[in-house]
Amino acid sequence: MAKVIFKNIKKSFDDVEVVKHFDFTVEDGEFVVFLGPSGCGKSTTLRMLAGLESISSGDIYIDERLINKVDAKDRDLAMVFQSYALYPHMTVYENIAFALKLKGMTKKDIDVEVLKAANILELEPLLNRKPKELSGGQRQRVAMGRAMVRTPKVFLFDEPLSNLDAKLRGVMREEMKVLHRKLQTTTIYVTHDQIEAMTLADRIVILNDGYIAQVGTPTEVFQRPANKFVAQFIGNPAMNMMNATLIEEQGEWYIQLNALRIPLPERFQKQAEKNRPVCLGIRPTDIHLRAQQIDHQRVFECPVTIKEKELLGASILLKTDIGSLPLVVETQATEVISDMVKLNIDLDSIHLFDASSEKSLAS
Amino acid sequence: MKTLAFLKPSQEVTTFLTKAAMVLLATVLILSAILTVFPFIWSAILSTRDRSEIFSTTISFALGDSLAINYQRLLEIMPFWQAMFNSIYVAFVGTTISLLFCSMGGYAFAVFKFKGKSFLFAMLVGSMMIPPVLSLIPYFLIVQFLGLLDNHIAVWLPFTTTPFGIFLIRQHVVSSIPKELLEAAKLDGAGEFRTYWSVVLPLMKPALATLAIVQFVFFWNMFMQPLVVLNSPDQYVITQALRSVQGIPNTPWGSVMLGTTISLLPILITYVCASKQMISGLTSGAVKG
Numbered sequence: 102m103a104k105v106i107f108k109n110i111k112k113s114f115d116d117v118e119v120v121k122h123f124d125f126t127v128e129d130g131e132f133v134v135f136l137g138p139s140g141c142g143k144s145t146t147l148r149m150l151a152g153l154e155s156i157s158s159g160d161i162y163i164d165e166r167l168i169n170k171v172d173a174k175d176r177d178l179a180m181v182f183q184s185y186a187l188y189p190h191m192t193v194y195e196n197i198a199f200a201l202k203l204k205g206m207t208k209k210d211i212d213v214e215v216l217k218a219a220n221i222l223e224l225e226p227l228l229n230r231k232p233k234e235l236s237g238g239q240r241q242r243v244a245m246g247r248a249m250v251r252t253p254k255v256f257l258f259d260e261p262l263s264n265l266d267a268k269l270r271g272v273m274r275e276e277m278k279v280l281h282r283k284l285q286t287t288t289i290y291v292t293h294d295q296i297e298a299m300t301l302a303d304r305i306v307i308l309n310d311g312y313i314a315q316v317g318t319p320t321e322v323f324q325r326p327a328n329k330f331v332a333q334f335i336g337n338p339a340m341n342m343m344n345a346t347l348i349e350e351q352g353e354w355y356i357q358l359n360a361l362r363i364p365l366p367e368r369f370q371k372q373a374e375k376n377r378p379v380c381l382g383i384r385p386t387d388i389h390l391r392a393q394q395i396d397h398q399r400v401f402e403c404p405v406t407i408k409e410k411e412l413l414g415a416s417i418l419l420k421t422d423i424g425s426l427p428l429v430v431e432t433q434a435t436e437v438i439s440d441m442v443k444l445n446i447d448l449d450s451i452h453l454f455d456a457s458s459e460k461s462l463a464s
Numbered sequence: 465m466k467t468l469a470f471l472k473p474s475q476e477v478t479t480f481l482t483k484a485a486m487v488l489l490a491t492v493l494i495l496s497a498i499l500t501v502f503p504f505i506w507s508a509i510l511s512t513r514d515r516s517e518i519f520s521t522t523i524s525f526a527l528g529d530s531l532a533i534n535y536q537r538l539l540e541i542m543p544f545w546q547a548m549f550n551s552i553y554v555a556f557v558g559t560t561i562s563l564l565f566c567s568m569g570g571y572a573f574a575v576f577k578f579k580g581k582s583f584l585f586a587m588l589v590g591s592m593m594i595p596p597v598l599s600l601i602p603y604f605l606i607v608q609f610l611g612l613l614d615n616h617i618a619v620w621l622p623f624t625t626t627p628f629g630i631f632l633i634r635q636h637v638v639s640s641i642p643k644e645l646l647e648a649a650k651l652d653g654a655g656e657f658r659t660y661w662s663v664v665l666p667l668m669k670p671a672l673a674t675l676a677i678v679q680f681v682f683f684w685n686m687f688m689q690p691l692v693v694l695n696s697p698d699q700y701v702i703t704q705a706l707r708s709v710q711g712i713p714n715t716p717w718g719s720v721m722l723g724t725t726i727s728l729l730p731i732l733i734t735y736v737c738a739s740k741q742m743i744s745g746l747t748s749g750a751v752k753g
């Protein structure tokens with residue numbers, strides 16, 4: 102168990118700066134997820150912590166101890182790789198026991214620890230098999246077991262579930278959650294899958310192009326995205342983004358969407374400037390066909406014609422236009438009767454971003 | 465395309481051509497196999513004959529009945545078993561140490577980052593082009609300088625670190641040992657040597673087996689180098705010993721053939737043992753599929 106501090110970390114490969122500024126503290130016992138699109142530097146950051154990649158500049162502390170120059174083998178971290186990296190010539194038992202053997206534990210103690218891990222991960226019947234005789238899910242569990250027996254200071258996971266099929270991924274997510282609750286070990290988990298991040302994380306660090314875009318709990322990053330990137334990255338289907346301008350008329354502020362005018366909610370008015378170009382973000386799920394679904398009066402109503410429908414099962418995606426800009430609405434499939442509908446936009450959950458800095462205007 | 469359909473050979477023609485090609489291929493292979501094996505069989509047959517039978521003008525594949533006499537004569541004209549032992553010792557120690565040194569060198573070239581690596585590697589590969597005969601005199605001078613003349617160490621030690629072996633191992637490590645395995649070992653707390661010994665070495669088995677065969681055959685067939693540095697007959701390796709009797713009057717060819725035939729056996733055994741290890745796919749199951 103440990104606290105991990107990243108202080109102004111940078112990383113370049115030759116001339117290419119991959120991690121540009123990473124300042125972050127992982128609290129003791131916390132489950133932190135690094136989330137971001139492919140190639141944004143998540144793995145590189147994790148590997149710097151693990152000691153597999155040198156640090157170009159900045160400091161990393163584990164429990165107040167500067168570890169920049171500490172050898173990977175002495176950092177006492179356990180990592181689960183995307184490819185699992187099981188030792189192919191060793192049995193499952195030997196794979197799990199390897200680190201313990203290196204620690205100089207006695208055979209008896211090793212046996213106890215390995216069996217304990219195998220029990221938790223249901224690997225007992227497989228202990229004498231070689232990795233090539235295992236299925237993907239089983240290999241994944243062996244990789245977890247190998248990390249678990251170590252009781253390391255920090256668990257590191259680099260996209261550990263991405264080689265599994267969707268169903269197994271769900272099961273393993275559940276197991277990881279249970280495991281963390283049981284062991285309470287500080288965990289850093291890298292993924293590009295927002296569902297994994299949402300379900301597992303205490304806090305999510307969203308990375309974009311080598312920078313931290315936002316840090317927050319899953320609820321925070323979903324409900325109060327700090328910038329346009331986070332708003333569009335989190336949530337499925339993606340948030341509607343429309344270019345608009347702020348205008349004032351007779352002391353009232355509006356968001357002008359071409360011909361359409363939406364009253365500007367209170368929380369944006371501090372930052373309101375005349376003719377300020379902005380991006381209006383509305384989640385497809387924050388637009389309702391029935392006004393009763395919103396339990397307050399801050400609603401904007403707008404009649405539209407549906408141009409296209411896409412049935413997802415219980416819900417349905419409606420494609421339409423608002424202020425001559427394309428808009429996607431997600432709603433209950435049973436609610437859609439005709440192609441002429443009235444949209445009720447929940448003004449409490451719309452988002453506004455500055456058009457140039459892309460930062461949120463909410464205060 | 466349709467108009468060209470008549471150019472496409474019919475099913476029967478294809479089948480026939482395939483069969484004909486197979487027969488041709490098989491004939492060529494069988495012929496070359498016979499050509500390769502024949503000298504060994506012939507020497508085995510000759511080792512059972514006496515001198516007059518060997519030099520008779522008619523060709524016959526019948527076994528003679530002089531095996532016992534040839535064997536006795538063989539022991540008289542040379543310290544045969546001593547030479548066999550010397551050869552086995554040189555080849556065994558040499559091969560073992562080669563495997564160790566070459567695997568370490570190849571692994572280092574494959575995995576470590578250090579200044580001048582590509583230059584060193586280019587030198588290494590380049591040195592494979594130098595004909596071995598050219599280095600014979602420097603070799604002798606160095607051995608003499610080290611005071612190792614007439615000593616078996618001079619025969620095996622200089623040839624344990626071969627460019628070919630290092631190259632072979634490097635290629636194997638680069639192509640079939642995933643980097644993540646080494647990283648996983650590191651995080652498990654293994655130092656450099658431990659990683660090499662417990663993780664890399666077992667996974668190198670196929671390459672090591674190949675190298676073992678190559679090196680064993682090299683040490684066993686070695687002739688020039690021992691000829692240059694070994695002087696006393698009881699230090700002779702088998703190639704030298706067999707060659708040494710060709711000067712004596714009335715060379716007992718039957719005995720020489722018997723010695724030659726016996727001296728082939730260790731190579732044969734090594735090959736059979738090592739080739740079993742040359743299976744590939746040892747790393748399957750390490751990463752992903």
Ligand SMILES: Nc1ncnc2c1ncn2[C@@H]1O[C@H](COP(=O)(O)OP(=O)(O)O)[C@@H](O)[C@H]1O
Nearest residue numbers: 114115119137138139140141142143144145146
């Ligand atoms: N060893 C390396 N040498 C050069 N470039 C690298 C190396 N490792 C990663 N990169 C580059 O750094 C960027 C970030 O990589 P990575 O951290 O693996 O991204 P991800 O967020 O998908 O895990 C990528 O553009 C990748 O091409």
Ligand SMILES: [Mg+2]
Nearest residue numbers: 143144145260
């Ligand atoms: Mg990655």
